[in-house]
Amino acid sequence: MSSECKGKSSWPELVGKKGEIAAATIEKENPFVTAEIVLKGTIVTPDFRCDRVRVWVNEKGIVYEVPVIG
Template identity: 40%
Template sequence: MAEENQGHGINPPQEQPDEPLPRTYNQLLRTNNPTKTSWPELVGVTAEEAKKKIKEELAGADVKVVPQGSFITFDLRYERVRLFVDESNKVVEIPRVG
């Protein structure tokens, strides 16, 4: 009878994390530097200018130019910044990390 219950129905003790879950973007990236996550000042400039400015301020940014109204995925990526542009290639929404 004791053999029937060996290893079944018993959960091993779970390890507790040594540190709390991240609460901010900087904690998630494990940095203490305040990192910019949006660029409202870039609305109205060309996509090329905006891309250059974002890459200066966020090293490793993956900047994507997207026509306004396009379908996008809603997955969260901390290295991605989307630039929504109009037909004249000017930024029409605030670029944000994600």
């Protein structure tokens, strides 16, 4: 799905980084998206959006899943 979206679509290199740093990096590398920091276990909508990247963080604020457009 992300092939229809503009710019970089995934950031595997951010796993293990702080959520705030990851969000800033994502928005810098792809100006077409907004990065949302989401705490592990939070319920979110399942809709796909080209302008959103969810940055999943654990209780320590560390990214534990590859951030992707969606």
